[in-house]
Amino acid sequence: MKKVRSIIAISAFALVSGAIMGSAPASAATNSTLVISGGSAVFGLDPASIVATANNAGTVKFIAAGAVVKGCEAVATATSAPFVAKCLWTPAASGSTVLAGTFTPADATAFTSVDSAPFTTKVGVAVQGVVSPIHIFVDTVLASGSTGALAPRFGVGCTVSSEYIIGQTIVFRVYANNADQGGAVMDSSNTAKAFIEVAGVATPIALTYGNHSGVAFWTGILKTGSTAGLYSNLGVINFKVTVIGKDQSSMKVLSTKLAPKMVNNVRQVDENGRTIYERVSYYRTVQVNPVLKGATGTWASNFTAASQLTLYALPKA
Numbered sequence: 097m098k099k100v101r102s103i104i105a106i107s108a109f110a111l112v113s114g115a116i117m118g119s120a121p122a123s124a125a126t127n128s129t130l131v132i133s134g135g136s137a138v139f140g141l142d143p144a145s146i147v148a149t150a151n152n153a154g155t156v157k158f159i160a161a162g163a164v165v166k167g168c169e170a171v172a173t174a175t176s177a178p179f180v181a182k183c184l185w186t187p188a189a190s191g192s193t194v195l196a197g198t199f200t201p202a203d204a205t206a207f208t209s210v211d212s213a214p215f216t217t218k219v220g221v222a223v224q225g226v227v228s229p230i231h232i233f234v235d236t237v238l239a240s241g242s243t244g245a246l247a248p249r250f251g252v253g254c255t256v257s258s259e260y261i262i263g264q265t266i267v268f269r270v271y272a273n274n275a276d277q278g279g280a281v282m283d284s285s286n287t288a289k290a291f292i293e294v295a296g297v298a299t300p301i302a303l304t305y306g307n308h309s310g311v312a313f314w315t316g317i318l319k320t321g322s323t324a325g326l327y328s329n330l331g332v333i334n335f336k337v338t339v340i341g342k343d344q345s346s347m348k349v350l351s352t353k354l355a356p357k358m359v360n361n362v363r364q365v366d367e368n369g370r371t372i373y374e375r376v377s378y379y380r381t382v383q384v385n386p387v388l389k390g391a392t393g394t395w396a397s398n399f400t401a402a403s404q405l406t407l408y409a410l411p412k413a
Contacts, residue, residue, distance in 0.1 A: 128152060128210040130199040134182075135160075135217040139190035146195055148212070150179040154201040158183040161193050170200070190221035221398060229275030230282065230339055230393025236405055239265035239317070245410060258405050262328060263321050266405075268292055270303055270314035272339045276391055278348030278379040283312065288342045288390055292316045295334040297327060303337075314339075320407055333405040335397070341390035348379040 129151045137144030146165070148156040153175050158168035168183035187193060195215045201207035225232030237254045246263045260266055270290065272282035280286060283305050290303035301316040308315070320327045327333075357364040357372040364372045397404055 125204075125206055125208050126152075128154070128199050128201055128207045130156065130197055130210050130212040132195050132197050132212045132215040135185060135193070135195050135215070136220075137185065137187050137217070138220040139187055143184040143186045146183045146185050146197075148173070148181045148183070148197045148199070150181070150199050150201075152201055152203070152207045153179055154199055154207070156181040156183075157198040157200075158185070159196040159198070160185055161188070187219040190219045192216055192218050223398065225272070225337075225339075225393045225395040230272055230341060230391050231275065232270060232272045232337055232339060232393050232395035234268060234270050234337055234395055234397075236260075237267045237269060239267050241265075258399075258403050260320065260405075260407050261410055262330065262407055263410060266318040266320065266333075268301070268303070268314075268316040268318065268335075268337070270316070270337055270339070270395075272314070272393060274341055274391065276341070276347055276388065277344065278350065280348065282314075282339055282341065286342050286344070287339060289338075289340045290314055291338055292318075293336045293338070294318060294327070296329045303339075327407070330407050330409055332401075333407055335405070337395040339393045341392070343390050344384060344388045346381050346383050347388055349382050350377060351380050352377050 131149045132146065133149070134145050134147040146158055146160070146168075148158065148171075150156070150173055153173050155170040155172050156168075157170060158165040165183055165185050168185070171181040171183055173179040173181040185195075193216070195217055197212045199210050199212070201209065223233065235256050236258065237256050238260065240254055242264055246261055254267075270292075272287075272290075273279050274282055274286065277286065282290075287305070290305075291300040292303065293300045297318075301318060303314040303316045305314050306312060318327055318333075322328055352375050354373045355376045357374045366372055
């Protein structure tokens with residue numbers, strides 16, 4: 097009986113020992129990391145590079161605006177640190193776009209798969225007016241004549257700025273060109289109407305074209321202040337500029353012609369003494385029938401938040 101009990105005890109000990117001393121279970125896989133960066137693109141131009149950085153080798157699936165980027169379904173990272181993969185991406189639209197990625201490790205037993213945190217990039221769009229064919233650019237300056245606490249911080253006025261104090265007068269300066277007319281400057285001769293609509297102001301501000309100390313452009317005035325009839329909404333000033341061209345019975349057309357090649361005002365000749373000609377571009381005026389309807393161009397600020405036109409309260413002394 098004692099012998100039987102001893103055998104049972106030894107067997108039990110062997111089972112326990114096997115559980116303790118047997119083969120160790122496989123260690124847990126290391127967590128992978130993936131960080132997305134880059135993607136600084138301009139809408140309508142060349143592709144931009146999205147960069148994915150992992151902590152081990154593998155492949156990355158790149159995602160933009162919720163869709164997998166074509167051609168970047170499984171981009172291999174470098175095989176040694178830094179484990180970087182890159183994707184050339186052509187944005188489908190301007191504005192804020194969320195980028196992301198999914199990482200699949202090369203060694204799936206040692207590392208886990210992981211999705212990156214979302215990364216938001218802003219696809220650039222031209223600051224000029226984007227309604228073809230009139231292209232517009234706008235800036236604002238402080239009107240001269242302000243004194244005391246409202247006096248210009250630097251200089252004596254006409255300083256380009258996006259920050260104003262209530263009580264100051266803001267001057268909008270507008271510059272426009274018309275592609276239909278060979279890029280001609282939009283002035284009072286070819287413009288039917290130009291105005292600015294400001295949020296919170298019932299009547300649009302009419303723009304006038306004229307000479308300003310030797311340079312000509314469109315201007316509009318916004319007076320601010322706390323008294324009735326003056327603009328007083330603190331914070332970002334939302335506004336839109338509209339320029340409407342006159343109907344045209346003629347227009348400039350880009351063309352080319354042969355002209356003598358000139359170097360330092362000297363006509364160039366070949367080895368036989370004959371004049372060398374080259375083709376140059378120029379605009380020629382053609383009649384349009386029926387009349388070309390005047391185009392409309394608009395401009396609304398797409399600057400970053402820190403550069404938006406903003407009205408502040410008078411600082412406390």
